[in-house]
Amino acid sequence: xxxxxxxxxxxxxxxxxxxxxxxxxxxxxxxxxxxxxxxxxxxxxxxxxxxxxxxxxxxxxxxxxxxxxxxxxxxxxxxxxxxxxxxxxxxxxxxxxxxxxxxxxxxxxxxxxxxxxxxxxxxxxxxxxxxxxxxxxxxxxxxxxxxxxxxxxxxxxxxxxxxxxxxxxxxxxxxxxxxxxxxxxxxxxxxxxxxxxxxxxxxxxxxxxxxxxxxxx
Amino acid sequence: xxxxxxxxxxxxxxxxxxxxxxxxxxxxxxxxxxxxxxxxxxxxxxxxxxxxxxxxxxxxxxxxxxxxxxxxxxxxxxxxxxxxxxxxxxxxxxxxxxxxxxxxxxxxxxxxxxxxxxxxxxxxxxxxxxxxxxxxxxxxxxxxxxxxxxxxxxxxxxxxxxxxxxxxxxxxxxxxxxxxxxxxxxxxxxxxxxxxxxxxxxxxxxxxxxxxxxxxx
DNA sequence: ATATAATCGTTAAAAAATTAACATAGATTA
DNA sequence: TAATCTATGTTAATTTTTTAACGATTATAT
Numbered sequence: 001x002x003x004x005x006x007x008x009x010x011x012x013x014x015x016x017x018x019x020x021x022x023x024x025x026x027x028x029x030x031x032x033x034x035x036x037x038x039x040x041x042x043x044x045x046x047x048x049x050x051x052x053x054x055x056x057x058x059x060x061x062x063x064x065x066x067x068x069x070x071x072x073x074x075x076x077x078x079x080x081x082x083x084x085x086x087x088x089x090x091x092x093x094x095x096x097x098x099x100x101x102x103x104x105x106x107x108x109x110x111x112x113x114x115x116x117x118x119x120x121x122x123x124x125x126x127x128x129x130x131x132x133x134x135x136x137x138x139x140x141x142x143x144x145x146x147x148x149x150x151x152x153x154x155x156x157x158x159x160x161x162x163x164x165x166x167x168x169x170x171x172x173x174x175x176x177x178x179x180x181x182x183x184x185x186x187x188x189x190x191x192x193x194x195x196x197x198x199x200x201x202x203x204x205x206x207x208x209x210x211x212x213x214x215x216x217x
Numbered sequence: 218x219x220x221x222x223x224x225x226x227x228x229x230x231x232x233x234x235x236x237x238x239x240x241x242x243x244x245x246x247x248x249x250x251x252x253x254x255x256x257x258x259x260x261x262x263x264x265x266x267x268x269x270x271x272x273x274x275x276x277x278x279x280x281x282x283x284x285x286x287x288x289x290x291x292x293x294x295x296x297x298x299x300x301x302x303x304x305x306x307x308x309x310x311x312x313x314x315x316x317x318x319x320x321x322x323x324x325x326x327x328x329x330x331x332x333x334x335x336x337x338x339x340x341x342x343x344x345x346x347x348x349x350x351x352x353x354x355x356x357x358x359x360x361x362x363x364x365x366x367x368x369x370x371x372x373x374x375x376x377x378x379x380x381x382x383x384x385x386x387x388x389x390x391x392x393x394x395x396x397x398x399x400x401x402x403x404x405x406x407x408x409x410x411x412x413x414x415x416x417x418x419x420x421x422x423x424x425x426x427x428x429x430x431x432x433x434x
Numbered sequence: 435a436t437a438t439a440a441t442c443g444t445t446a447a448a449a450a451a452t453t454a455a456c457a458t459a460g461a462t463t464a
Numbered sequence: 465t466a467a468t469c470t471a472t473g474t475t476a477a478t479t480t481t482t483t484a485a486c487g488a489t490t491a492t493a494t
Contacts, residue, residue, distance in 0.1 A: 014415075014419060017412070020418065078425075081424055081428075082418065109414070192417070195234070199409055200323065200409070201237065201297045201299065204303070204328075207298055207367075208297065
């Protein structure tokens with residue numbers, strides 16, 4: 001069994017949510033056991049890779065049997081930290097911020113939005129699903145008083161860096177960043193980017209690529 | 218100069234939007250030329266990687282000089298297909314679908330949302346920024362009549378696969394998928410996933426990881 | 435109870451991605 | 465104009481990631 005301290009590669013980590021997703025489906029379907037081979041067939045990774053990945057965290061399977069679905073699912077959940085609950089705030093209560101506040105699935109997973117913040121006086125005072133939009137001036141106080149662990153950054157690009165720095169001053173150590181910019185913050189701050197436009201551009205690239213191939217024929 | 222037909226790796230492709238972003242900033246700041254070394258300092262990739270990446274598409278630089286920012290920016294834009302315009306539809310007019318319809322930046326980049334579709338009668342007939350929400354029954358006709366090239370899939374997980382299949386029947390070949398599921402579609406259909414929860418779970422993983430490290434000390 | 439088959443964990447090999455090295459072209463300077 | 469410096473494009477080395485191989489262990493069937 002591998003030591004936990006040996007850093008797991010980013011490639012492995014980014015596959016974990018997918019394992020989680022498929023295992024949840026197996027649980028939902030009442031399937032009790034599964035082999036790496038059968039999981040491979042469903043999920044699209046090689047069986048070898050699946051076994052390697054799970055072994056980064058200590059093997060959860062049994063030779064000749066396979067993996068117990070529920071056990072494996074729970075382990076992955078634990079590894080992803082989905083057994084914890086986290087208070088979050090959304091900074092920037094525009095369309096995207098509001099959409100995320102409205103999206104109930106995150107709350108079900110343990111990510112609870114406690115407030116939204118904005119500078120726009122027209123938005124301040126409104127509520128989204130019972131979650132208030134507050135003046136950004138109140139943010140520091142709110143973070144301190146409400147055990148806020150994650151900030152979801154939904155401001156326009158222009159303000160993102162400065163707002164992020166302010167959040168860090170207030171003690172925030174984890175930022176989910178939707179602004180199309182790479183934040184420059186101290187190393188101990190965890191930043192996960194959700195760069196939607198980057199994703200769209202990759203789609204666009206593939207379309208251009210296909211177009212080019214078609215022309216060449 | 219490398220041939221264009223030799224497939225460019227996914228790793229390279231996913232860095233292109235980031236190049237685009239930084240080059241746009243350089244253009245905005247009126248910077249005329251840049252070396253891979255200086256770009257490396259800003260963007261955080263190694264200079265070697267930057268030169269390798271650009272060379273996948275034919276070198277755009279000049280020895281002893283560096284890269285002409287505007288030229289490079291335009292090349293990257295072209296490679297990403299951002300000189301084209303695409304008509305899109307959003308399928309699923311819930312919070313996320315509406316947020317994307319509201320987000321004007323995509324339109325500025327050439328991705329124009331022509332309509333939203335939903336099954337919910339309460340939504341049908343409403344408009345988001347002048348874009349109508351239509352009955353999903355009208356989708357096939359609309360796709361045919363409006364030169365729709367991209368479908369943005371924002372339905373709940375349960376409906377996503379079936380809706381995607383319908384879209385493909387209607388001739389859609391490119392899907393930007395926000396539903397937390399891996400779509401199973403013919404190979405010639407381009408699917409780019411924007412799996413927000415996957416991204417959030419990676420953040421959550423990093424937090425759990427840090428927590429563990431702190432405990433071990 | 436024994437034999438056979440299944441399947442993991444792990445080690446080894448292969449492939450892919452990243453980084454380093456360097457020869458050469460072109461810019462800059464004296 | 466010649467000499468020097470800069471910085472690319474490209475090839476080579478290194479590192480990382482993925483895939484394959486296989487011994488060991490357990491389930492299943494006879």
